[in-house]
Amino acid sequence: MAISILIVDDHAMIRALLTRHLHMEHDFVVVGEAEDGPEGISKAGALTPDVILMDVAMPGMSGIEATRLIHDRLPQIKVLMLTLYASNENCRRALQSGASGYLLKDSVDDEVVTAIRSVMKGGYFFGAGVANPLENPGLADNG
Amino acid sequence: MGKNRRPPPVSAALPSTPEELAPAETSRTFADSQLLIHELRVSALEMEMQMEELSRASEERIEAGNLLAKYCDFCKVPPAGVTGRELTGRKPVEEEPCSGSARLRLAYLAANAGAWEWNVRTGESVWSDEVWQVYGLTPGSCQPSYDAWLQTVQPEDRPTLEQNVLEAARTGGDIALEWRLLDAGGAERWLMSRGQPQRDDEGEIVSYLGITLDITARKLAELELLRHRDHLDVLVRERTAELERRNAQLAIEVEERKRSGELLRAYAAEVEDLYNNAPCGYHSLDARGVFLRINDTELGWLGYRREEVVGVMRLSDLVTAESAELLRVRFPEFVARPGQRCDLELEMVRKDGSRFPIIVDAVALRDTDGNYVMSRGTIFDNTERTKAAEERRSSEKRFRGIFENATIGIFHTDPDGRSVSRNPALVRMFGYQSAQQMDAAGDAAAQYFVHPEQRDSTRRAALQADGYLQREVEFRRLDGSHFTANYSLRAEEAAYGLFMEGFVEDITAHKESEKTLKRYASRLIVQEEEMRKRIAMELHDDVGQELTALSLNLAYIDNHLGGPTDRDLRPPLSDSRLLTKTIGRTVRNLMADLHPTQLDEYGLASAIRSYVDHYAQRAGVAMSVQVSTGFPRLKPLQEMALFRITQEALNNSAKHAAATKVSVELNSDVSSVCLCITDDGKGFVPQNEVPRPAGYGWGLTIMRERAESAGGRFSLYTVPGAGTSIVVEIKGAF
Numbered sequence: 001m002a003i004s005i006l007i008v009d010d011h012a013m014i015r016a017l018l019t020r021h022l023h024m025e026h027d028f029v030v031v032g033e034a035e036d037g038p039e040g041i042s043k044a045g046a047l048t049p050d051v052i053l054m055d056v057a058m059p060g061m062s063g064i065e066a067t068r069l070i071h072d073r074l075p076q077i078k079v080l081m082l083t084l085y086a087s088n089e090n091c092r093r094a095l096q097s098g099a100s101g102y103l104l105k106d107s108v109d110d111e112v113v114t115a116i117r118s119v120m121k122g123g124y125f126f127g128a129g130v131a132n133p134l135e136n137p138g139l140a141d142n143g
Numbered sequence: 144m145g146k147n148r149r150p151p152p153v154s155a156a157l158p159s160t161p162e163e164l165a166p167a168e169t170s171r172t173f174a175d176s177q178l179l180i181h182e183l184r185v186s187a188l189e190m191e192m193q194m195e196e197l198s199r200a201s202e203e204r205i206e207a208g209n210l211l212a213k214y215c216d217f218c219k220v221p222p223a224g225v226t227g228r229e230l231t232g233r234k235p236v237e238e239e240p241c242s243g244s245a246r247l248r249l250a251y252l253a254a255n256a257g258a259w260e261w262n263v264r265t266g267e268s269v270w271s272d273e274v275w276q277v278y279g280l281t282p283g284s285c286q287p288s289y290d291a292w293l294q295t296v297q298p299e300d301r302p303t304l305e306q307n308v309l310e311a312a313r314t315g316g317d318i319a320l321e322w323r324l325l326d327a328g329g330a331e332r333w334l335m336s337r338g339q340p341q342r343d344d345e346g347e348i349v350s351y352l353g354i355t356l357d358i359t360a361r362k363l364a365e366l367e368l369l370r371h372r373d374h375l376d377v378l379v380r381e382r383t384a385e386l387e388r389r390n391a392q393l394a395i396e397v398e399e400r401k402r403s404g405e406l407l408r409a410y411a412a413e414v415e416d417l418y419n420n421a422p423c424g425y426h427s428l429d430a431r432g433v434f435l436r437i438n439d440t441e442l443g444w445l446g447y448r449r450e451e452v453v454g455v456m457r458l459s460d461l462v463t464a465e466s467a468e469l470l471r472v473r474f475p476e477f478v479a480r481p482g483q484r485c486d487l488e489l490e491m492v493r494k495d496g497s498r499f500p501i502i503v504d505a506v507a508l509r510d511t512d513g514n515y516v517m518s519r520g521t522i523f524d525n526t527e528r529t530k531a532a533e534e535r536r537s538s539e540k541r542f543r544g545i546f547e548n549a550t551i552g553i554f555h556t557d558p559d560g561r562s563v564s565r566n567p568a569l570v571r572m573f574g575y576q577s578a579q580q581m582d583a584a585g586d587a588a589a590q591y592f593v594h595p596e597q598r599d600s601t602r603r604a605a606l607q608a609d610g611y612l613q614r615e616v617e618f619r620r621l622d623g624s625h626f627t628a629n630y631s632l633r634a635e636e637a638a639y640g641l642f643m644e645g646f647v648e649d650i651t652a653h654k655e656s657e658k659t660l661k662r663y664a665s666r667l668i669v670q671e672e673e674m675r676k677r678i679a680m681e682l683h684d685d686v687g688q689e690l691t692a693l694s695l696n697l698a699y700i701d702n703h704l705g706g707p708t709d710r711d712l713r714p715p716l717s718d719s720r721l722l723t724k725t726i727g728r729t730v731r732n733l734m735a736d737l738h739p740t741q742l743d744e745y746g747l748a749s750a751i752r753s754y755v756d757h758y759a760q761r762a763g764v765a766m767s768v769q770v771s772t773g774f775p776r777l778k779p780l781q782e783m784a785l786f787r788i789t790q791e792a793l794n795n796s797a798k799h800a801a802a803t804k805v806s807v808e809l810n811s812d813v814s815s816v817c818l819c820i821t822d823d824g825k826g827f828v829p830q831n832e833v834p835r836p837a838g839y840g841w842g843l844t845i846m847r848e849r850a851e852s853a854g855g856r857f858s859l860y861t862v863p864g865a866g867t868s869i870v871v872e873i874k875g876a877f
Contacts, residue, residue: 011688017695024702057683057740084687084731089741089753105691106727109698109720129728131756 003120004031006047008040008066009055009082014105018053018112025113037061037069044070044077051116054099056083056090064090064097071098078119082108091126092133101125256356261289261338263312263348268292277334277357279326297323297331311351315340318351321358333362424501424522427508430478430515432457432470441522446494463490463498477507478515485518488525500525552647558602558634563642572628572649574621584621605632605643618647626651665852672738672783679738682730690727697723739786747782748774748809751789755807758790762797764805771810781873784853785818788846792820792869795842800824800867815874822868826861846871 005022007015007030015033022028032047034040036058044052052070056063067079080101081094091102100119103111107128115125126132251257257273268287275282278295285291289308296304300322311318318338323331338353418425424441426434434452442449445461452461458474459467466489477485485505490498505520546553552569556562562582575581605612616630632645697720704712734740735757742750748770759766777785789807796802802824810817843859846869850857855873 011684011692013692014688014695017692017699020699021695024699062744084683084691084727084734085740086731086735086757087741087753088756089745089749093745104727104731105687106694106724106731108691109694 002027002029003051003116004029004047004049005116006030006032006034006040006043006049006052008034008037008043008052008058008063010035010058011055014055018108021109021112022116028113028116037063037066040066041069044074048074049077050120052077052079053112054079054081056081056085056094064094064099067094067099068097078116080112080115080119080125082112086129088131088133091130095124095133101127102130103127104129251354254356256354258352258354259287259292259336259338260341260350260352261292262350264350266290274355277355279324279332295324297325311338311340312348315348318353332357332359334358423524424520426458426518426520426522428458428474428505428518428520432459432474434458435517444493444499444524445491461491463492466490477505477518481507481509481513483507485520500529502528551649552628554645554647556643556645558641558643560602560643569647572620572626572647573618574624601632602634602643606634608633611646615650627654661848661851664848668784668849668852669780676738679734679740682734682737686730687727687734690723690730694720694723694727736790742782742786743779746774746776747785750782750786751807751809754786754790755793758793758797759805762793764797764802766793766805766807769806769808771808774809774811775816777816777873778853781853781855784849784855785816785871785873787849788818788857788869788871789820791842791846792822796820796822796824796867800826802866815872817873818869818871820869821866823866826863826865826867828861828863 005028007018009015009018012035015035019030019033022030031049032043034043038061040052040054040063052067054063054067058066063081063083067081070077070079075098078100079098080103081091081099082103082105083090084105086104094102101115101124103115103125104127111125111127115127118125124132124134251271251273255273255277257271257275257277259271259274260269262268266289268289268291270278270282270287272282274287275284278292280295293301293305304320304322307320308318310316317340318336320336321333323333326332334355335358336353336355338351340348341350341352343349419439421438421440424438424444426437426441429435433454434456435454437449437452442452445452447456459470462470466487469487469489473485473487477483485503485507487503488500489503490500492498502523502525503520504523505518507518508516510516546564546566549566549568552566552572554562554565554569565578565581567578570576570578570581573581575584601612601614611631611633614630614632616628617625618628619625626649629648629650630645632643634641634643697716701713701716701720704710704716735754739750739754741753748768752768752770755766755768776782793805793807796805800822802822805820805822808817808819808821810819847857850871850873853873854875855871858870858872859867860870861867
């Protein structure tokens with residue numbers, strides 16, 4: 001059974017290249033793209049994809065905030081965060097928002113397929129260079 | 144002890160001449176020794192004379208006995224006193240051989256001797272009357288015989304006598320005996336016998352014919368002689384030991400005298416050396432001013448030889464004309480008046496004509512009548528002092544020039560602030576036209592000594608300060624306007640008492656410039672942050688996305704390479720993908736350093752925590768973050784300032800302090816927030832004490848500026864070897 005994917009990123013080129021990259025997997029289907037958080041929320045509701053690849057840093061609403069809103073309404077959708085910032089705090093907050101994984105964009109070519117399959121099995125995925133907040137409770141923010 | 148055994152001459156062990164000895168004690172000891180020697184010699188002579196007399200008496204007695212024996216032998220008659228019976232079987236020469244002639248009896252009597260004959264075959268004897276007398280027996284009181292004779296002998300002498308007699312009889316030799324007996328009065332007497340063997344026709348010994356003499360006198364003389372000799376020996380030994388002791392003592396004293404003499408000579412040489420090579424000159428002048436003595440130091444200064452000066456030149460010959468004139472007046476007074484001391488500053492002239500200033504300090508030596516004998520003068524080269532005085536005058540002139548022309552105000556006051564002197568710059572600084580006007584303004588003069596209310600505390604501080612007390616002070620001018628000044632004050636103890644010296648430097652313009660600079664610095668910081676943020680965003684939006692696109696493209700190409708010719712493309716493609724990731728990480732770190740996006744999104748605590756996490760991994764140093772509950776969001780400028788200070792501090796701890804642990808604390812209360820960064824590194828001496836350590840200088844300055852631009856107060860606590868703490872506190876609005 002195919003895995004439906006929604007890509008939310010403010011960079012069109014990234015969306016296009018990710019789509020092409022995911023099409024190399026026969027069971028992956030990119031069902032839609034969104035260029036910001038609100039559009040991502042809207043399409044998530046309309047398309048109910050299995051997985052959303054969500055950019056963290058976008059103009060206006062951040063990817064984490066969009067994730068929180070999507071997860072509140074559609075908790076079955078797995079959200080994988082994509083970012084250029086290897087921030088533990090971002091990662092922690094993304095998890096708190098309902099994300100299932102956190103990838104750095106410079107490793108997305110190697111890791112995104114594995115990450116999608118991992119979260120589809122119900123697990124979490126943290127890319128290279130990202131500390132797993134679940135394994136490092138000391139990283140939790142108490143402030 | 145015979146005549147040739149005199150004690151060794153004591154004079155051989157004594158010093159050869161009395162002059163070698165020390166004057167008093169040594170002479171006395173020497174005289175004692177000589178007297179002792181003389182006494183010893185007299186005693187020895189007396190004893191020798193007594194001994195000779197005794198010997199002579201004894202020898203005469205023996206000689207008489209011998210003569211008697213010889214006479215008897217010559218006459219072939221038995222000794223006088225023998226009863227005339229035939230004992231030996233030989234024919235008697237006379238019918239009564241022992242009755243002898245009157246002359247022979249006289250000889251017996253003279254020698255205190257008697258004759259006897261002993262028949263060796265029968266043991267019977269014939270004794271003359273003298274023999275009976277000598278033996279202390281009454282004639283006819285017993286049967287004369289060998290045994291009767293032996294009974295008269297002292298028991299302890301008997302074995303020896305018997306042995307001698309038997310030996311003589313066995314060998315046919317003469318009998319020669321000496322023995323003792325006790326007479327009827329119990330006195331011990333010494334007897335001597337000489338006997339010759341009488342033989343029959345066959346040559347066999349029939350009897351012995353002999354005489355017996357009483358040699359008690361001789362024996363006593365001999366004993367007396369021996370006693371005298373022993374006594375003399377003891378005396379000689381005692382006197383010799385005494386002499387040796389005194390001689391050794393004398394030798395020690397002589398050696399000590401010799402050493403004392405050497406020491407005295409050494410001291411004299413030392414005194415002479417001190418005189419000649421003293422650091423000052425010495426000379427003595429007679430009443431005319433002619434040199435009697437002069438030391439090498441002064442001669443060296445002058446360039447003359449001693450013979451050119453002593454007894455030849457006057458002091459006035461060696462000084463300038465002005466000094467000579469001074470001497471002409473002062474020296475006669477010095478010579479004439481007892482108690483007068485000569486203390487003059489003169490100028491001497493060297494042999495080469497050059498001059499040098501001196502100070503001469505002289506006293507006069509006078510005889511018991513107070514008449515001048517000579518002077519004793521000490522001369523000091525006054526060149527350095529004169530030069531120092533000139534330099535002091537020059538320094539004072541220079542100081543006066545600086546004082547009058549300086550652009551900073553300079554003043555001197557008494558400890559109560561009353562003006563002693565003030566320079567024109569100070570007068571102008573306070574808005575007065577002249578020093579007089581300033582002084583006339585009453586307490587205005589004291590104003591520059593600081594405000595009256597602070598005067599006591601300032602004075603105490605200045606008195607306790609090591610060097611100048613330095614403060615920044617706000618002053619009021621004559622027209623009521625104010626100015627800020629760097630104010631330096633110190634207390635100085637002078638010959639005339641304590642005074643205060645101060646400097647006032649108007650830094651109003653400097654302070655204004657400083658404020659302007661701080662404003663510029665704040666603006667620069669803001670602009671820098673804006674610039675950093677813009678660059679970071681551009682990196683994110685452009686470079687970062689493009690690198691992601693490049694990664695995806697390279698992955699796509701990699702996935703679609705399949706043909707045989709594509710095989711060669713895989714290695715460079717793989718390298719390119721790797722390179723892209725490396726560039727991506729670099730850009731990511733660069734973005735984080737340029738602008739922490741979390742600071743905008745989540746605030747200071749989150750940004751610092753995230754930064755510390757990453758930096759600890761990069762630097763390999765254990766770092767921790769503690770944030771108090773409810774730590775607030777601050778103004779962007781404040782958050783950025785504290786974040787940048789944290790970055791700089793962590794960098795210093797890891798790179799310069801060699802710290803192994805760093806803690807970051809963020810605390811807040813209702814009115815303030817506080818950032819405290821502490822490491823366990825090597826610490827350093829703060830820059831206001833020594834030049835700043837490498838890497839710390841500008842970093843600390845910028846941290847301080849950032850803190851102040853954010854309205855905070857920056858504090859640094861560090862001790863070499865004990866780590867460093869940086870504390871930034873921001874109070875008030877945030």
